[in-house]
Amino acid sequence: MSEKKLLVKGGQLVSETGIIPGDLLIxxxxxxxxxxxGAFDNINVDEVVDASGKYVLPGLVDPHVHLDSPFMGTVTVHDYNSGTIAAAYGGTTTVISFSTQPKGGSLLENLEQTEKKARDQAYIDWSLHGILLDAGPKTxxxxxxxxxxxxxxxKCFTTYRHADRLMDDDSILKLLEVTAEVGGILMVHCENDTILEYYLRKELARGHFSPIYHARTRPPSAENIAIQRIIDLMKEVVAKVYIVHTSTAESxxxxxxxxxxGLPIHSETCPHYLTLTEKELEGENGQFFICSPPLRVERDIEALWIGLANGCVETVGSDDAGVSPQDNLRxxxxxxxxxxxGMSGIEPRLSILYTEGVCKGKIDLPKLVSVTSTAPAKIFGLYPQKGHLGAGADADVVIYDPEPEWVMSAKNHHMNTDFSPFEGFKIKxxxxxxxxxxxxxxRDGALVGKAGHGKRIFRRL
Ligand SMILES: [Zn+2]
Known part of the structure; x- marks a missing residue:
């Protein structure tokens, strides 16, 4: 039996290197x-999809989501089912979530459990990073x-000592060493724990409990120092590093x-650091905007966009990690x-970056494709299977209509929460x-996929 042939016709094909009018044969x-x-007009196909007036992009790769993850006494709102549905609505066709090492336990065993949670649930493809809690001999x-x-x-953390997640310099050096040996990539959450604890003690003693103190107790300096420290350690042991969710101008x-x-360091930011400031923490819903690192100020937003444009910041991941507003309050x-x-943001990455980045002239469309799809695919060993519209790649394709204008809201998103960090954003x-x-x-804005279509992607660098 021959395989189904599908022709995506008349669109503007966007890759990280440019935009060309063309057709795509699947x-x-x-x-x-x-x-x-018109190149394939004389080929018999089963179906033609008209993409005229639309952009045709490689399916987005989200390198940073936390599906079905236990955290601080609750669990993230998105599991492999609801999370991949919302991701798909937003144009994402591959997510990389995490499997967390149980303290003192085996990450490999946990991988199997995570796989079980995901089995038959996902609408789109998924892959896994590990989260390491120690750098002991077993690990x-x-x-x-x-x-x-x-x-x-x-991934490892330079903070969360209170949750027993902190990696000290000694541990980081050991991880860099083994990472270099095996050709892996170490992801690091960078915030200097000592600085955070110092401010936390101080503000709590003063009776400051409101959400804005989340930002006050996690200053940009904490992030900057932690990143610099990782770089200094990389100079001792050179290994690939990926700094997750950078949020400051200095970073x-x-x-x-x-x-x-010449150090092999990559960096990521997130839609919320590119569009929202710490002022949100002072609003009525302030505590729902608590994420780590915290939202910063206008100056940081500007620098991050420039970093994306000039290639210093290579990827935009969602860091989708929201819990329900009810759990948050409780x-x-x-x-x-x-x-x-943590906030939920698995769905709006493309529309936010298109509206706030491309339409406002901060980045162009090829750059948008790069930071949301091709670059994460390359960094994490998914390319050219993912993040690519060329022959032989997986047919992961997004058709984006640039015309509609609408207002983003928890009322019209498909995320499993009644809070949207981007409530009221005018979207193009x-x-x-x-x-x-x-x-x-x-298809035409409606979910037609099936749970279980998404399969696990095994990666190799
Ligand atoms: Zn995260």
Whole structure:
């Protein structure tokens, strides 16, 4: 039996290198060929999808989501089912979530449990990073096996001492060493714990419990120092590092100068750091905007956009990690330091970046494709299977209509929460259809995919 042939016709094909009018021929789960307009007109296809007036992008890769993750006494609102539905509505066809090492336990065993949670649930493809809680002998011997098991990336923290997640310099050096040996990539959440604890003690003693003190107790300096420290350690042991969710203006410069020195460091930011400021913490819903690092100020937003434009910041991940507003309120009891920090943002990445970045002239469309799809695919070992519209790639395709104008709201999003960090944002353009490995997941704005279509992607760097 021959495989189904589908022609996406008349659109503007966008890649990280440019935009060309052209047609896309899909056969089964793969892209068969990309051609100029009309190039495949004499081929018999099963279906033609009219993309005239639309942009055709490679499916987005979200390198940073926390699906079905226990955190601070609750669990994130998105599991592999609801999270991948919302992701698909936003044009994402691959998410990389996390499997967390139980304290003192085996990450490899946890991988199996995470796999169980995801089985038959996902609408789009998914992959896993590890989260490491210690750098003990057992963990270090497990890392090569982890890489073998298709998980060449794993995250650690320079903070959360209170939750027993902090990695000290000694541990980081050990992780860098094994990472260099196995050819993996170490992801680091950078905030200097000592600075955070210093301010936290001080503000709590003064009776300051409102959400804005989340930002006051996690100053930009804490992030900057932690990033610089990682870079200093990388100079001792050179290994690939990916700094997750950078949020400060200085982080862009610090990472840039490390790059100039030839260090293999990558960095990510998130839609919320590109659009929202700490003023949100002073509003009525302040505590729902608590994320770590915290939202910053206008100056940081400007620097991050420039960093994206000039390539210093390479990726935009959602860091989707929201808990339900009900859990947030219940666990916090009016204290900013008890809020399970993190926001839901798995859906709006493309429309926010298109509206706030492309339409406002901060980045162009090829850059948008790069930071949301191609660059994360390349950094994390998914390219050219993902993040690419060329022959042989998975037929993960987004058709984006640039015309519609609408207002983003918790009332019209598909995330499993009644809070949207981007409530009231005026949005330009809309995801019209999404294919994941040749099958429609979203068609003309409606969910038509199936749970279980999404499969686990094993990665190799
Ligand atoms: Zn995260």
């Amino acid at each position: 056969e089964g789960e793969r892209i068969k060929a990309q051609g100029l307009k 270090l011997t497990e890392i090569p096996k982890l890489v073998e098991a298709g998980v060449p990336s794993y 862009v410069e610090i990472i840039q100068s490390a790059r100039v020195q 666990l916090a009891q009016g204290r900013f330091d008890k809020v399970p920090s 353009g809309k995801v019209e259809s999404v294919l994941c490995r040749g099958s429609f997941v979203i």
